[in-house]
């Protein structure tokens with residue numbers, strides 16, 4: 001693979017012009033509390049198997065991506081231990097008896113430094129890969145992701161992770177408004193809600209790719225060699 005050539009990757013609504021040198025793989029919130037049995041997600045009554053099906057495709061894509069020496073970024077949703085970056089609206093929304101910052105099954109829920117907040121071992125970052133701690137759903141809000149991308153010459157993102165219609169969608173929209181091109185491999189993103197997963201992908205690729213492109217990891221693996 002030539003790092004600087006433009007490679008057409010099969011995608012909807014039309015092929016994605018992949019330039020490896022300027023493209024990063026961005027894994028969104030593959031955290032224990034969202035994915036693992038016994039975590040916060042499951043505690044809220046969600047079926048974590050709907051997210052766990054994304055682990056293996058992400059593992060394969062990440063391995064192929066790393067093997068080519070391409071750039072990788074990870075995000076984690078969570079808050080400072082003092083909860084200074086947790087809006088009251090986010091704390092009380094949902095009226096759950098247990099909310100962000102409270103003791104949960106894997107430490108304080110969505111608090112930085114706690115076990116449940118950490119990334120799952122299957123997709124653990126290498127020391128060279130930036131981990132962006134984000135207080136919101138979008139990876140650009142109140143983070144240095146934009147600066148990191150500018151400093152590293154990143155203009156395209158392959159966005160994977162969870163959940164399709166929440167943090168993945170918000171991040172793709174934020175990236176789009178900043179002038180970045182995003183491709184979402186559908187097997188590498190997941191939602192607790194199948195209908196919202198489909199809707200989330202449709203919203204990205206509708207209207208000629210209004211927010212970006214949707215593809216499958218097999219089309220990326222086919223060119224990562």
Ligand code: TIU
Pocket residue numbers: 028029077162163164166167168192
């Ligand atoms: N990462 C992410 O999507 N956080 C969420 O809160 N997702 C939900 O689906 N609630």
